[in-house]
Amino acid sequence: MRKDLVFGMAGSGGDGIVSAGDSLLQAAAAEGYHGVMTKSFGSQIRGGESSCRVRISTDPILNPGGNLDVAVALNWDDFLKFGAELPVSGTTVVIYEAATGVAENEIPLVGVTPLQVIAVPIAAMAKETAGTERAKNTVVLGLIAGWFGIGAVAVMKGIRKKLAKKGEELVEANQRAFDAGRAFAMAHPLKASMNIVASETKGDVKLITDGNDMCAAAAIFAGCQFFGGYPITPSTEIMQFFTDHVWKYGGAVLQAEDEIAGIGAAIGASFAGKKAMTATSGPGLSLKGEMMGLASIAELPLVIVDVQRGGPSTGLPTKTEQSDLFAAAFSAHGDVIRPVLAPTSVADTFRITIEAFNIAEYYQTPVIVLSDQEIASRKETMDPIDTTQFKIINRLRPAGADLVDYKRFKQTENHISPISHPGMLGGTYLASGIEHVESGAPTNSGSVHTRMNEKRTRKFDSLKDRKDLFEVTGDPHAPIAMIAWGSVAGVCREALAMAQAEGLNVKLLVPYLLYPVAEGVYNDFFGSVQKGLVIEQTHLAQTFKLLRMHLDLPKGLRSLARSGANPFLPGEIVAALHQLLSELQRSHEGKLQPQE
Amino acid sequence: MPSKGIDFANLSLMDALDLAILVEDEALVRYEDFAAQMDQHRTPDAAKFFRYMAENEAKHGEQLAVRRAELFGSAPPTVSRALIFDIEAPDFDAARAFMSPRQAMQAALASEVKAHAFFVAALPVLKNAEVKALFEELRDEEILHQDLVKVELAKLPPDSGLSDDDFVDEPAAQ
Amino acid sequence: MSATCEFQAKDYKSDLKPIWCPGCGDFSVVQGIYRALAAIGRPPHEIAFVSGIGCSSRIPGYTTAYGFNTIHGRALPIAQGIKLANPDLLVLAAGGDGDGFSIGGGHIAHLVRRNIDITYIVMDNQIYGLTKGQLSPTSQKGRVTCTSRFGSLEQPVNPLLYMLAYGAGFVAQASPTDLVGMAAIIEEAIRFPGFSFVNIQSPCVTYGEEAQQIKGLKAISESLVALGHNPADRLAAMDLAQHYGEKMHLGVFYRNPEPAPTYDGLVRERQALLSKDALPKERILDLFIKK
Numbered sequence A: 001m002r003k004d005l006v007f008g009m010a011g012s013g014g015d016g017i018v019s020a021g022d023s024l025l026q027a028a029a030a031e032g033y034h035g036v037m038t039k040s041f042g043s044q045i046r047g048g049e050s051s052c053r054v055r056i057s058t059d060p061i062l063n064p065g066g067n068l069d070v071a072v073a074l075n076w077d078d079f080l081k082f083g084a085e086l087p088v089s090g091t092t093v094v095i096y097e098a099a100t101g102v103a104e105n106e107i108p109l110v111g112v113t114p115l116q117v118i119a120v121p122i123a124a125m126a127k128e129t130a131g132t133e134r135a136k137n138t139v140v141l142g143l144i145a146g147w148f149g150i151g152a153v154a155v156m157k158g159i160r161k162k163l164a165k166k167g168e169e170l171v172e173a174n175q176r177a178f179d180a181g182r183a184f185a186m187a188h189p190l191k192a193s194m195n196i197v198a199s200e201t202k203g204d205v206k207l208i209t210d211g212n213d214m215c216a217a218a219a220i221f222a223g224c225q226f227f228g229g230y231p232i233t234p235s236t237e238i239m240q241f242f243t244d245h246v247w248k249y250g251g252a253v254l255q256a257e258d259e260i261a262g263i264g265a266a267i268g269a270s271f272a273g274k275k276a277m278t279a280t281s282g283p284g285l286s287l288k289g290e291m292m293g294l295a296s297i298a299e300l301p302l303v304i305v306d307v308q309r310g311g312p313s314t315g316l317p318t319k320t321e322q323s324d325l326f327a328a329a330f331s332a333h334g335d336v337i338r339p340v341l342a343p344t345s346v347a348d349t350f351r352i353t354i355e356a357f358n359i360a361e362y363y364q365t366p367v368i369v370l371s372d373q374e375i376a377s378r379k380e381t382m383d384p385i386d387t388t389q390f391k392i393i394n395r396l397r398p399a400g401a402d403l404v405d406y407k408r409f410k411q412t413e414n415h416i417s418p419i420s421h422p423g424m425l426g427g428t429y430l431a432s433g434i435e436h437v438e439s440g441a442p443t444n445s446g447s448v449h450t451r452m453n454e455k456r457t458r459k460f461d462s463l464k465d466r467k468d469l470f471e472v473t474g475d476p477h478a479p480i481a482m483i484a485w486g487s488v489a490g491v492c493r494e495a496l497a498m499a500q501a502e503g504l505n506v507k508l509l510v511p512y513l514l515y516p517v518a519e520g521v522y523n524d525f526f527g528s529v530q531k532g533l534v535i536e537q538t539h540l541a542q543t544f545k546l547l548r549m550h551l552d553l554p555k556g557l558r559s560l561a562r563s564g565a566n567p568f569l570p571g572e573i574v575a576a577l578h579q580l581l582s583e584l585q586r587s588h589e590g591k592l593q594p595q596e
Numbered sequence B: 001m002p003s004k005g006i007d008f009a010n011l012s013l014m015d016a017l018d019l020a021i022l023v024e025d026e027a028l029v030r031y032e033d034f035a036a037q038m039d040q041h042r043t044p045d046a047a048k049f050f051r052y053m054a055e056n057e058a059k060h061g062e063q064l065a066v067r068r069a070e071l072f073g074s075a076p077p078t079v080s081r082a083l084i085f086d087i088e089a090p091d092f093d094a095a096r097a098f099m100s101p102r103q104a105m106q107a108a109l110a111s112e113v114k115a116h117a118f119f120v121a122a123l124p125v126l127k128n129a130e131v132k133a134l135f136e137e138l139r140d141e142e143i144l145h146q147d148l149v150k151v152e153l154a155k156l157p158p159d160s161g162l163s164d165d166d167f168v169d170e171p172a173a174q
Numbered sequence C: 001m002s003a004t005c006e007f008q009a010k011d012y013k014s015d016l017k018p019i020w021c022p023g024c025g026d027f028s029v030v031q032g033i034y035r036a037l038a039a040i041g042r043p044p045h046e047i048a049f050v051s052g053i054g055c056s057s058r059i060p061g062y063t064t065a066y067g068f069n070t071i072h073g074r075a076l077p078i079a080q081g082i083k084l085a086n087p088d089l090l091v092l093a094a095g096g097d098g099d100g101f102s103i104g105g106g107h108i109a110h111l112v113r114r115n116i117d118i119t120y121i122v123m124d125n126q127i128y129g130l131t132k133g134q135l136s137p138t139s140q141k142g143r144v145t146c147t148s149r150f151g152s153l154e155q156p157v158n159p160l161l162y163m164l165a166y167g168a169g170f171v172a173q174a175s176p177t178d179l180v181g182m183a184a185i186i187e188e189a190i191r192f193p194g195f196s197f198v199n200i201q202s203p204c205v206t207y208g209e210e211a212q213q214i215k216g217l218k219a220i221s222e223s224l225v226a227l228g229h230n231p232a233d234r235l236a237a238m239d240l241a242q243h244y245g246e247k248m249h250l251g252v253f254y255r256n257p258e259p260a261p262t263y264d265g266l267v268r269e270r271q272a273l274l275s276k277d278a279l280p281k282e283r284i285l286d287l288f289i290k291k
């Protein structure tokens, strides 16, 4: 019996493998399991290769998993295109389409001998039972139900619901295909059973959603009433969610003519007194630079979501990467601090997006939420979230006394000045991208500029004390450490658990606040660190360099960085940690020996 | 004709007085604007002269206002600002950076000439005798104003004949 | 919406001293705006005045409205965000010919087709003033500037024709040769329910050519009313607009006699229609429950 299974399936777009993954995830949730699903596509618009990973577990899931337990290949060409995204190992059961004509001992996976390889006449079964090969994906779901014990009832319940409007005939055809798959599995049991144990939380309500929808829902929850943006993969769903829902809350959404206009409209809405947001991906972030600078100097609250994809330029539009970190922290000219936050999962996207709005409102600043393609488009199941635990912060409004001879950019102790908005009597002022004195009147005085720079940057001092925007797990005194953020943090959390199970003394720091760099938090964390890794999906090790720019890093802290679309596996990180440990031991031994 | 839809033929004395006050007021505002522009651009002599003109216009306007009050009390005016434009006020672009006092005075003189022409042109159309008398008075007033400026002009030392543009800094780009 | 007490032009004048060169046409534009706003009578705090970057874009600061002097070319996108966030506000946008028709040119078609109820005033001086006299998109072919030493090789854009072709509901032109007319046109543009555009020939006394100064403008100016133009006739308006650059027609080229619904108005309707379907915010995640 298994508590955790990772499925990886690939085929061509016409095989409906991603929709099978969806059905599997939903069925798993209905049966009380936790699940995470990621999708990956080739570059064709339709009909190219597509794949999904579905991980199902009795325990909460930290990431989409490493090596596959079950690989499903509807055709080998497509499967192989996903390379490291669908890694097969000696513990994987490989199920593939018999019609590919490949013998079970000749499957084209070099260098691995899977646990078991089974050719199944999937297309033939679909054709025979449902009358069309298109039902292949339903046969696959039947096979999974039969071999692994997931979704025997729930899968068809879901399909029935989905197809209800299309007529009973179609439902019945799917039912026959499903039953055939299941019967095939029963008739050909696996060498070693891989049935998943029943979940104890069966029947409890579960949420299923992806990072983009979660982000948009969180924004509306936080009080966001305006969204301006321009479509770009993989962030577009955020705008779509707003289009569906924001009106209901008295808000509006604008699909602008380009990214500049999108953020411009959001800045306008913020100036008009509403919480506002824009979302984009790398190329759009590049265009928004100047507007972000405007929001910083005009001290207007604004949330900018950047769903990272492979860059530069069009790069890898459908693959994940963390390489927008520098752009998020530093794009736009001038001396400016713009907070950057990063969620690590779909579930915590809710909290982090709310934090982004709170920080934007409190500090009157643009804030970037650095999501990534993986989090944005992966689906997660999760337990219901108690939304009442989240505090909502609104910008400081001028009170009666402030409105007498109102000074929009008044110097205050915490550098935060009450902000009025059009419509407020007594609060009129000139907002501007040009440097200004306290009243808002333009100036080109060097001393005012210095003072205002000081105001606009010192106000973030208190943000750096926000320890709750960091997560430290593992033994706080551990000599070996990992630092990771975003979707990579999830892999590292799992690696941490695996390493600890293997007796390694390791700790992990996950920053949700990436910028400004909270020196104090890192320095505390570094106290015990002799060896460590900053693990990230960027070719240039941007995170490592950002930290090195602000901090004296422990000598043994190294970078483990790689380009996007090459996911980290928990296992390889554990191996790297072992390597660190042995280096550490060697150096200790070295110290005992007389030096030459 | 720098005026809009004024029915000169049927103009009442009260309306004529109100219009005259507005004309003075318009010129007053323009001169003040010019003076401020000159202050802002470090041209104090021209600023001083424009302010002097503004004071003249104010004084004249006040005199007219007193007369109007004596004759018609606080009866609400029926003419509006929208009826007149640039009758006695210089053109917007008559101001220039680094204007010499001479240039400032010439700009003012031009506008007094313009105002004079306005009254002269209106006179033949007027029917109401009292209004006619007022307009004649205003027309002559403009001659006096012109003389006033001419006196100031005469006080100036002779022009060097050099162009200021050859000495001043270029504008600053931003 | 309140216009309880009356306002005078001076109530819209701020204490900031304009940085403009003495004699700059923009001085007249700000006067025209004071007068138009006074005629409309909305209190300054209910007005949002947005601009880009350029000499002309300094203008919001010289009014007592809520001003926003933004970045080069982006007044319109920001203004539309303000209007959508709070449709009760009177929203004005303004800037130069370069700001509007060069760097910001891409936004115009979209503002127009959305028909957001804002008034856009361009101070068209056929030059880049703030950066010291470079070629602008409305500079005439052959024009010599510091970036076209041997004369410009390109045709200028025609702002009036642009706007008419994009389908703007209100298109007009004014100039400081007629301040009263300018004020009246701005007022009418603001009162027009929908996107309205006023091109103001505003001479740059520092970099402008002689022909573009007030005297020159007076010589080529022609009142549309005097010409007997019917502002409800869009094709006739386009015909007249073709003379942009040779003649200066003053007045309203086009006023849609049946103004189309505004985007901001439609947004309100949609909000009202859909608000009954709103889950309480604290239950928004219920959307993700799969039963």
Ligand SMILES: Cc1ncc(C[n+]2csc(CCOP(=O)(O)OP(=O)(O)O)c2C)c(N)n1
Pocket (backbone or CB within 6 Å): B174, C053, C054, C055, C056, C057, C071, C072, C095, C096, C097, C098, C099, C100, C123, C125, C127, C128, C129, C130, C131, C136
């Ligand atoms: C992105 C960007 N590019 C260039 C500039 C420099 N710049 C400032 S104003 C301006 C043009 C001004 O011309 P116009 O818009 O016609 O306004 P005017 O000064 O003539 O009123 C330019 C190019 C800038 N501020 N920002």
Ligand code: SF4
Pocket (backbone or CB within 6 Å): B171, C019, C020, C021, C023, C024, C025, C026, C055, C056, C125, C129, C130, C203, C204, C205, C206, C207, C208
């Ligand atoms: S440079 Fe031209 S446009 Fe700019 S302020 Fe001077 S006169 Fe006006």
Ligand SMILES: [Mg+2]
Pocket (backbone or CB within 6 Å): C054, C096, C097, C098, C123, C124, C125, C126, C127, C128, C129, C136
């Ligand atoms: Mg210009």
